[in-house]
Amino acid sequence: MRGIAGREKRYVEVISDTSEDGVVTPLVVVWEDGRRFTIDRVLDRRQAHSLKTGGTGMRYTVSVSGQPTYLWYEGPRWFVEAKAAAMPS
């Protein structure tokens, strides 16, 4: 099933850091083609629902190359609201 607003739920590989008290901080998102996106900063962290692709989890608002974007931790997987590939006409 697809999401809405031209987005789809895509699970991604994430390299993260887990502190002594259990706080998880995502560091790098590894895309399926091998590209690596380093996370500059975590701007916010809260439980939230994804309106565009569905699903719920701990939503991290992260800054990648200065651009804010969302990254969800669904436990034990991570997902993003990826741009959906164009549907064949």
Add this chain to the structure above:
Amino acid sequence: MAHQRVILHVDMNCFYASVEMAEHPELRGLPVIVGGDVEARHGIVLTASYPAKRRGVKTGSALWEARRACPDAIIVPPHYGLYQRYSALARSIYNQYTDLVEPFGLDEAWLDVTHSLHLHGREVMLVAREISERMVSELGVTVSVGVSWNKIFAKFGSDHDKPDGLMVITPDNACRVVWPAPVRDLLYVGPATNRKLASIGIRTIGQLANADDYAIRRLLGKMGGVLQGFARGLDTSPVRTYQPSRGDIVHEVKGVGNGITTPFDVEDPVTARQVIWLMGESVAQRLRAQGLAARTISAFGRDFKTLASHSSQTTLERPTQLTSEICSTAARLLLNEWDFAHGDKLRALGVHASNLEPAQKCVQLDLWGEEERRLDMLQLDRTIDDLRHRFGNHAVRRLSELSDQRLASLNPQRDNVVHPVSFFA
């Protein structure tokens, strides 16, 4: 409500359908039906979204009926694991307002905020709205919230303002809001009680509240007094604290059961007995795994034509967790009810064990060796459990499963779905 309890009842609207829409936003606003597997004949509507309900789709109706009422409905199979996850996430939100959270099924819960309200601004409406908004933003599902000084009226409130509603029932407005409602809207007034009450002219909750106590007791027995207390707002039952150590949403294991809608009609005693043994065996296995023994065994069957269920039960002399005792007792009960001599056919059947107690008790041996024989049987059952645990459920199988292909396809080990525990538990 200064000296009264403050109780919220939170009900997630069209829960299964809402979760499916929260996971698949492309379904939002469409007529969505969550229904059982048509091929395996579990073909009933478990939940329907509001657009489907507006088109006449009713919970519990057959899928073919639903399709006729709403041909463009989108039917999705249930995903119980997902619903349990959302239910647990909802509970974690409730727990941020009070430790007194009593779940009632996966989609409903009572919250007693009497002693924690001062931590949240002392204003119950703010708490109710905040919970409602958080459910939408964090889980993507809407809820209806009822607020009152007792659990019954709180539930009434959440049932009467759907979807995404908020209803407060106070001693000042109860007579105006609750009493004019049909008596069947009261918790535990089912169709049979409703009919009985109607027979003496009681159709509203107010009429029940104001009826003569003696007449009601004579009509409904002890339960009549309880229901009348509910109608008068006199329910004082506490909101029981959730205990995670005892399992997911059950406070206490009251019974262990297993039933199945068979993919074929059961029309002879031999097949009925075999299916009961398959179900009963998994019940006995679960009792042993939990260290429990049951005193009461019941068996139920559902007629293929009328879909009416009949169950019968018996209490044993000694509590048991033996496969052979549970299964043979259940089979006897079922076959007493249905002899299959007049074209009886069953669509669903099952076994339930209740009146539980810890199995680890001293055993009084007898002169005739009966108890020793039971201990030997228990050892055999445990050996089979161990083999299945180590090598999988199919490591040891009943001959009937191997000889009858239809039975081999049944899966008695499937996850038990937890239904609301009784209000009176």
